Amino acid sequence: xxxxxxxxxxxxxxxxxxxxxxxxxxxxxxxxxxxxxxxxxxxxxxxxxxxxxxxxxxxxxxxxxxxxxxxxxxxxxxxxxxxxxxxxxxxxxxxxxxxxxxxxxxxxxxxxxxxxxxxxxxxxxxxxxxxxxxxxxxxxxxxxxx
Amino acid sequence: xxxxxxxxxxxxxxxxxxxxxxxxxxxxxxxxxxxxxxxxxxxxxxxxxxxxxxxxxxxxxxxxxxxxxxxxxxxxxxxxxxxxxxxxxxxxxxxxxxxxxxxxxxxxxxxxxxxxxxxxxxxxxxxxxxxxxxxxxxxxxxxxxxxxxxxxxxxxxxxxxxxxxxxxxxxxxxxxxxxxxxxxxxxxxxxxxxxxxxxxxxxxxxxxxxxxxxxxxxxxxxxxxxxxxxxxxxxxxxxxxxxxxxxxxxxxxxxxxxxxxxxxxxxxxxxxxxxxxxxxxxxxxxxxxxxxxxxxxxxxxxxxxxxxxxxxxxxxx
Numbered sequence: 259x260x261x262x263x264x265x266x267x268x269x270x271x272x273x274x275x276x277x278x279x280x281x282x283x284x285x286x287x288x289x290x291x292x293x294x295x296x297x298x299x300x301x302x303x304x305x306x307x308x309x310x311x312x313x314x315x316x317x318x319x320x321x322x323x324x325x326x327x328x329x330x331x332x333x334x335x336x337x338x339x340x341x342x343x344x345x346x347x348x349x350x351x352x353x354x355x356x357x358x359x360x361x362x363x364x365x366x367x368x369x370x371x372x373x374x375x376x377x378x379x380x381x382x383x384x385x386x387x388x389x390x391x392x393x394x395x396x397x398x399x400x401x402x403x404x
Numbered sequence: 405x406x407x408x409x410x411x412x413x414x415x416x417x418x419x420x421x422x423x424x425x426x427x428x429x430x431x432x433x434x435x436x437x438x439x440x441x442x443x444x445x446x447x448x449x450x451x452x453x454x455x456x457x458x459x460x461x462x463x464x465x466x467x468x469x470x471x472x473x474x475x476x477x478x479x480x481x482x483x484x485x486x487x488x489x490x491x492x493x494x495x496x497x498x499x500x501x502x503x504x505x506x507x508x509x510x511x512x513x514x515x516x517x518x519x520x521x522x523x524x525x526x527x528x529x530x531x532x533x534x535x536x537x538x539x540x541x542x543x544x545x546x547x548x549x550x551x552x553x554x555x556x557x558x559x560x561x562x563x564x565x566x567x568x569x570x571x572x573x574x575x576x577x578x579x580x581x582x583x584x585x586x587x588x589x590x591x592x593x594x595x596x597x598x599x600x601x602x603x604x605x606x607x608x609x610x611x612x613x614x615x616x617x618x619x620x621x622x623x624x625x626x627x628x629x630x631x632x633x634x635x636x637x638x639x640x641x642x643x644x645x646x647x648x649x650x651x652x653x654x655x656x657x658x659x660x661x662x663x664x665x666x667x668x669x670x671x672x673x674x675x676x677x678x679x680x681x682x683x684x685x686x687x688x689x690x691x692x693x694x695x696x697x698x699x700x701x702x703x704x705x706x707x708x709x710x711x712x713x714x715x716x717x718x719x720x721x
Contacts, residue, residue, distance in 0.1 A: 370681070389498060389680075390499070395501040395502070
């Protein structure tokens, strides 16, 4: 698949800090809203130093970033709203949505260990997911509805 | 989507495409074989297999860099004396619920992109190992030797993979590079189906793939002159739990010139790739999935190809 890099800074060529975001060419314009937001948040998160919360928090690891990237790439659709990325003291990342009567919090421990807490229509439920993401995709699709 | 760990030059020129929790192991505890359904597998005397890749992915080994790759090569150099460098493959995980059209994107670190995937190749070019920070793959191929006989999964490919994966894991542990925690494995078969007494043009594909060729070929319009099909199906366990996927990809193309066939001729390339989570812990879990994948691939191959082609390939079971 051809990949097209785009730039958050000038929206044409695209690098965030030392990291570059890429997305399939046909989709990048549609997807740019949430990708741009997520990439900008990653840019800030990578600047966090150890003990960033003054309570001994661990730095956010490259592995945690990769896990969240892989997860979002698997479950997001072009119309999905951007999550708020929240660093955890354990060095992981949590993606959060609080809108449309839904509270969805997703923590990616690693690419095959994902902890989900959902409150909204059809819920609430909390579950640790591996590679079966059907419930999480359904939740994000609810958030994506116009 | 599919087989970026195979080395088929046609796939590049035509259409190069393409868990359960991590399974840690503390030692290369491998068993050479298991009582498989091999006796019930369809078998062929001259299958059109051009390449087979057995691969495993694991959590990235942050300290596995260029110097360590060099030291690893020393262990394999006698059997695999040639080396080539390739771009790293993405870490690919089969997930239920994730759809192909959905957006994918990733973040690259420039320094990380410089780390290579290394091919270690035997003298004849028929066997190779591929290693990178989060992947180990063993290939058999016969592009450079069209007469090479397919060595069979149970008799050669699987035992060789077990042995060399064990050596790789042993090296990682002895070097103190971390634990190899498997999270995904895959088995890829690339078949080159040459024209014969059964078929001669791309439009004859229904003679080769009667169960998937639509009726449109048979009696409407002009001849079909290009095929590019992508399909995938879930692999599940007895409880219906998701294990991974079987990818099926069919392309039509023209052959590359060879001394015995200097003129290009039509060619079907059929790829079957089983990818999914290890079924259990350690190397045994990887092998369990690969064996399931082999069952699915062989059965699917036999189901979607015609009995006339089976005859040409010398089906014996």
